[in-house]
Amino acid sequence: MNRTVGILTILAACVVVAGCGGQVPPEAAARSYIYRDEGFALNVLPEWEIVETKKATKGQSDAATFVRALPEGAGQAVVSVTVDTASGTGDLEDYLMSNRKLFSEQIVGYDELTAAVVTHASGRQACLVEATFERLKEPGDQSPDGQVRLKRFRQFAMLHRGKQYIITATGPAETLEHWLGEATVMLDSLVVW
Numbered sequence: 001m002n003r004t005v006g007i008l009t010i011l012a013a014c015v016v017v018a019g020c021g022g023q024v025p026p027e028a029a030a031r032s033y034i035y036r037d038e039g040f041a042l043n044v045l046p047e048w049e050i051v052e053t054k055k056a057t058k059g060q061s062d063a064a065t066f067v068r069a070l071p072e073g074a075g076q077a078v079v080s081v082t083v084d085t086a087s088g089t090g091d092l093e094d095y096l097m098s099n100r101k102l103f104s105e106q107i108v109g110y111d112e113l114t115a116a117v118v119t120h121a122s123g124r125q126a127c128l129v130e131a132t133f134e135r136l137k138e139p140g141d142q143s144p145d146g147q148v149r150l151k152r153f154r155q156f157a158m159l160h161r162g163k164q165y166i167i168t169a170t171g172p173a174e175t176l177e178h179w180l181g182e183a184t185v186m187l188d189s190l191v192v193w
Contacts, residue, residue, distance in 0.1 A: 027122075028191040035064055038083040040165055043189035045182050048079065066186070070171070070178050075149070077171030077179035079186050086164040092117045095159065096127040109134030109150070120156055121188035127157040132173050152176060154184065158192055165192045 024034060024041070031041035033050070044050065048066040066079045088098065096117055104110050114130040132152050150173040158165045167190050169183035 025191070025193050028193060031189060031191060033064065035081070035083075038163075039160075039193045040081060040083065041191050042081070042167070042186055045186060047182060048186070068171075068179055068182065070175050074175045074178065075172050077169065077175075077183060079167065079169045079183050081165070081167045081190070084164050084166075086159050086162055090159055092125055092127055092159065095157065095164075096129070099127060099129065099157065103129065103131065107131075107133045107136055120158065120190070122191050124158050124160070124192065128155070129157075130154045150174065152180070154180070154187060156187055156190065158190075160192050165190070 024036060028034060028041035031043050033044045034041040044066055045068075048068045051065045051067050063083075064081045068077045070076055086095075088094070096115060100112065100115050103112075110131055110133045112129070112131045114128060116128055118126060118128045120126040120128075130153065132150050134150060151170060152173040153168055153170040155166060155168040167187050169180065169187055171179045171183070
């Protein structure tokens with residue numbers, strides 16, 4: 001009986017420490033930001049503020065959001081990670097084509113710069129999309145002076161264990177030099193397990 005209690009105590013301790021996502025692999029444990037419940041980690045640079053981490057309700061994505069203030073009047077850059085159930089195919093080429101179609105339908109001024117299946121820095125296959133755009137097809141995405149500012153995004157999407165992990169960097173296209181290099185370091189540091 002004591003042995004059974006001991007084993008149950010060890011199992012309970014493992015669940016509390018490891019969470020539902022299992023044990024954090026060494027390459028993830030070395031990252032500065034770990035979201036154990038959804039099985040991802042990345043390095044957040046000191047200039048970037050952690051804004052939000054939320055547990056999804058039904059129909060929403062788990063998210064981690066990081067923001068970097070830009071020079072006066074230039075706005076901000078955002079890196080976000082979403083985790084959701086992967087719908088449809090597990091084939092990355094099909095996934096990429098579906099996302100490209102979605103982007104072109106939902107984003108005003110969408111100008112694709114890159115769209116390919118690549119090997120991410122983590123070693124996983126991923127869809128990479130880079131583009132400029134004006135706004136989402138919803139009102140209210142204009143600057144206070146009423147002018148539309150061109151934005152740029154770089155996004156990696158990975159499929160793993162029935163989920164889609166999407167990490168996106170977005171910011172003003174006119175100030176790329178202030179944020180895209182740092183954001184790319186963060187995007188490249190993403191590890192999923």
